[in-house]
Amino acid sequence: MNDTGIRITDVGVRFPSPKGTVTAVENVTQHIPGGSFVSIVGPSGCGKSTLLAVIAGLQKPTSGAVQVHGREVTGPDRHIGFVFQEDSTLPWRNVEENVRFAMQMGGTPRAEQQRRAQEAIDLVGLSGFEHSYPSMLSGGMRQRVALARTLALEPNVVLMDEPFAALDQQTRIFLGAEVRQIWSRTQQTVVFVTHDIGEAILLSQQVWVMSYRPGTIIDVIDVDLPEQRDASIVSTHEFNELHNRIWTSLQAESMRGFQQEEMSA
DSSP states (O other): OOOOSEEEEEEEEEEEETTEEEEEEEEEEEEEOTTOEEEEEOOTTSSHHHHHHHHHTSSOOSEEEEEETTEEOOSOOTTEEEEOSSOOOOTTSOHHHHHHHHHHHTTOOHHHHHHHHHHHHHHTTOTTOTTOOGGGSOHHHHHHHHHHHHHHTOOSEEEEESTTTTSOHHHHHHHHHHHHHHHHHHOOEEEEEOSOHHHHHHHOSEEEEEOSSSBOEEEEEEOOSOSSOOGGGGGSHHHHHHHHHHHHHHHHHHHHHHHHHHHHO
């Protein structure tokens, strides 16, 4: 079968802890068609980032398997790009050098590095800043650099783990809208983890809601909004209806997580 998407089959992840085995993720089975944009929301500690790490090949599942483009994920793969929450720019390298860094490590010829780096810099809207250093850039611009570095590797799948968490709300909305536009042009498969329901709706074709630990998918919500959308859509009735539905699914799990954390403190 020619499958260009992500197939998650009965994935579970358990960790040892001083209090015994902790089940972070349990019985997750989902399919993401190639070229789709899916966001995952859930309470803190529900296993969102763990599930993303399994898809990336950075965390081995205790049970189940993940396939990307029909091949089982057994470790890191150059076709799977990852954008982390933390600022990952190298302060001693300028923007162009930061974007080329991963390609350098992978042995890409220099001329190809420069071509792909410039294309990615243009794509994320950093043209003119190629020779600027991270200390000269805002937090949002540094996250654009991290995104450009991932895009320059030309992955089929892009995984993003709360990449805008440290940014102010206005910057998050506008940068999220740009990510959506980039995805519409590249048609890569994107999985985006966030705590922000509005961000998930703005960006995605589909939103998954995870339960508190052990994390599993308790709701899958198709985002029935125009494909061409920008930050102005957050004020519409349709957007607010989706927000309310997701919050309804999430509210009880967030409270359960809060109560369990209080009891274990």
